[in-house]
Amino acid sequence: MLVEFENVSKIYEHGIIALDSINLVIDKGEFVFIHGPSGAGKTTLLKLIYMDEFPTSGEVRVGEYSSGKMSRKDIAMLRRKVGVVFQDFRLISDLTALENVAIALRAAGKKPEEIRKRANIVLHSVGLSTKRHQLPPKLSGGEQQRTAIARAIALRPALLLADEPTGNLDPDTALGIFDLLIDINRSGTTVVVATHDLRHAERLRKRMIRLEEGKLVTDGGMIGVSP
Amino acid sequence: MYHLKQALSGIRRAGFMSVACIIIMTFSLLILGIFLMATANLREILRYAHEKVEIVAFLHDDVTKEAADSLILEVEKIPYVESIRYVSPSSALDRLRAEFGTRSYILDALDVNPLPASIEVTLKPQYRLKARIVGVAERIQQFPQVEDISYGRGWISRLERLVRAVAIADLAVGLVVGIAALVTVSYTVRLTLYARREVIRILKLVGATDGFIMSPFLIEGAIHGLISIAASLLILYLGYRVIYVKIPQAVFVPSQLIAFYIVFAVGVAMLGSWISLRSFLREKVQ
Ligand SMILES: Nc1ncnc2c1ncn2[C@@H]1O[C@H](COP(=O)(O)OP(=O)(O)O)[C@@H](O)[C@H]1O
Numbered sequence: 233m234l235v236e237f238e239n240v241s242k243i244y245e246h247g248i249i250a251l252d253s254i255n256l257v258i259d260k261g262e263f264v265f266i267h268g269p270s271g272a273g274k275t276t277l278l279k280l281i282y283m284d285e286f287p288t289s290g291e292v293r294v295g296e297y298s299s300g301k302m303s304r305k306d307i308a309m310l311r312r313k314v315g316v317v318f319q320d321f322r323l324i325s326d327l328t329a330l331e332n333v334a335i336a337l338r339a340a341g342k343k344p345e346e347i348r349k350r351a352n353i354v355l356h357s358v359g360l361s362t363k364r365h366q367l368p369p370k371l372s373g374g375e376q377q378r379t380a381i382a383r384a385i386a387l388r389p390a391l392l393l394a395d396e397p398t399g400n401l402d403p404d405t406a407l408g409i410f411d412l413l414i415d416i417n418r419s420g421t422t423v424v425v426a427t428h429d430l431r432h433a434e435r436l437r438k439r440m441i442r443l444e445e446g447k448l449v450t451d452g453g454m455i456g457v458s459p
Numbered sequence: 460m461y462h463l464k465q466a467l468s469g470i471r472r473a474g475f476m477s478v479a480c481i482i483i484m485t486f487s488l489l490i491l492g493i494f495l496m497a498t499a500n501l502r503e504i505l506r507y508a509h510e511k512v513e514i515v516a517f518l519h520d521d522v523t524k525e526a527a528d529s530l531i532l533e534v535e536k537i538p539y540v541e542s543i544r545y546v547s548p549s550s551a552l553d554r555l556r557a558e559f560g561t562r563s564y565i566l567d568a569l570d571v572n573p574l575p576a577s578i579e580v581t582l583k584p585q586y587r588l589k590a591r592i593v594g595v596a597e598r599i600q601q602f603p604q605v606e607d608i609s610y611g612r613g614w615i616s617r618l619e620r621l622v623r624a625v626a627i628a629d630l631a632v633g634l635v636v637g638i639a640a641l642v643t644v645s646y647t648v649r650l651t652l653y654a655r656r657e658v659i660r661i662l663k664l665v666g667a668t669d670g671f672i673m674s675p676f677l678i679e680g681a682i683h684g685l686i687s688i689a690a691s692l693l694i695l696y697l698g699y700r701v702i703y704v705k706i707p708q709a710v711f712v713p714s715q716l717i718a719f720y721i722v723f724a725v726g727v728a729m730l731g732s733w734i735s736l737r738s739f740l741r742e743k744v745q
């Protein structure tokens with residue numbers, strides 16, 4: 233799924249300019265880091281992709297969808313093709329890992345049989361088979377994030393967005409999560425990761441987009457490494 | 460199935476508030492039910508009164524049986540007239556005796572029968588309205604055989620007015636009760652919504668449609684409505700049985716009105732949930 237930002241600005245109330253005239257293309261199958269200091273506009277950029285926010289000016293296109301003409305139904309359909317994970321996992325604490333994954337499938341109207349099968353497969357693919365009947369509070373941070381990733385990819389999205397996915401995790405666990413994201417990308421899913429933590433990102437030698445105060449300042453190769 | 464399960468767990472979560480909501484709704488609906496039942500009974504009285512409405516034309520003493528018969532033929536030609544009955548002076552006296560019952564000896568004191576002959580005219584049911592009755596009565600009054608005329612007087616039109624006023628009161632009470640139920644349900648469902656806020660956000664995030672997200676809450680509202688209407692109908696019916704023992708003519712709320720009453724309760728309850736839902740659905744995921 234192609235993501236395009238065409239001259240996109242986002243101004244929140246009180247005149248806070250979160251994004252300023254962004255032009256950006258993310259191709260199918262890419263792995264992209266969005267980085268920059270806190271408050272640079274990374275989260276806003278992701279929100280514009282999964283259409284939780286809309287540009288104040290300019291246009292965001294995600295696959296066949298355009299920010300200019302989204303009905304509520306369109307937004308729901310878009311989100312079945314775009315998985316999102318967050319720093320704080322966003323799991324439902326009184327549902328097991330398996331049920332947390334199943335919710336995405338159920339919301340998309342899948343049949344119970346298919347839901348059970350697919351939820352188990354996805355949990356297995358993130359390495360959580362043995363913990364599938366645990367409630368989130370009983371899981372480690374890394375396991376919770378794996379569950380959240382499993383939920384995000386349950387519907388085989390074309391695009392996976394991750395907003396500071398390792399922000400709450402220790403470095404070793406974070407490494408495991410990045411490996412998982414790389415795996416998911418290898419299987420064909422476009423992955424966009426927003427992070428201000430470059431310790432791991434730099435090693436991975438992926439496309440880096442740097443935001444500062446809402447402006448796109450660099451886009452391209454790895455920091456410190458010529459493309 | 461999923462939606463129903465979610466709805467029931469919502470009600471469990473809301474616990475005390477759910478019970479309070481159902482009690483408030485039950486009593487609001489009961490008030491409406493009492494008004495509906497009062498209306499039904501007033502209508503019944505009015506129907507009975509209308510059935511009794513007839514025009515009685517008292518004939519002059521010197522009118523012969525033949526002259527009376529020709530009058531009957533003339534009156535029969537008047538449209539709206541359903542039936543005409545001739546009452547001779549002696550049968551009028553017999554009726555009076557029956558009415559006096561054990562005290563009919565009073566009448567024995569009379570040497571002559573003082574009662575005039577009369578004809579009793581009944582209109583077709585659809586024309587038993589005050590205005591029609593007056594019109595027909597005035598025409599009968601014109602005939603020379605007729606001395607005096609009498610018909611369902613002021614009280615019928617007073618009753619008609621009363622029934623109209625009560626019907627308007629029903630609407631007003633319905634409106635107030637509707638708003639009370641709406642506020643109660645939307646408040647209760649709002650509590651469930653707050654408790655499930657995170658779940659709603661996640662559902663939106665994974666691409667659930669508004670319909671999918673709303674269903675459990677609408678069902679929750681509908682269940683509140685159904686329980687409340689069932690309870691208030693039960694209380695109303697028990698009340699009716701108590702009255703029925705003393706007044707066997709009393710009627711319960713007619714069945715079409717019960718259907719409306721149930722639809723009203725459930726509809727208002729679902730609308731209440733929907734009002735709360737709308738604002739939640741507009742919230743952002745993050
Ligand atoms: N909903 C909002 N309302 C107002 N201002 C916001 C909102 N969300 C973010 N901002 C502001 O927009 C700017 C960019 O925020 P954000 O996109 O979260 O940056 P980052 O994720 O890079 O830290 C910040 O100044 C932030 O305070």
Ligand SMILES: [Mg+2]
Nearest residue numbers: 274275276395
């Ligand atoms: Mg952020």
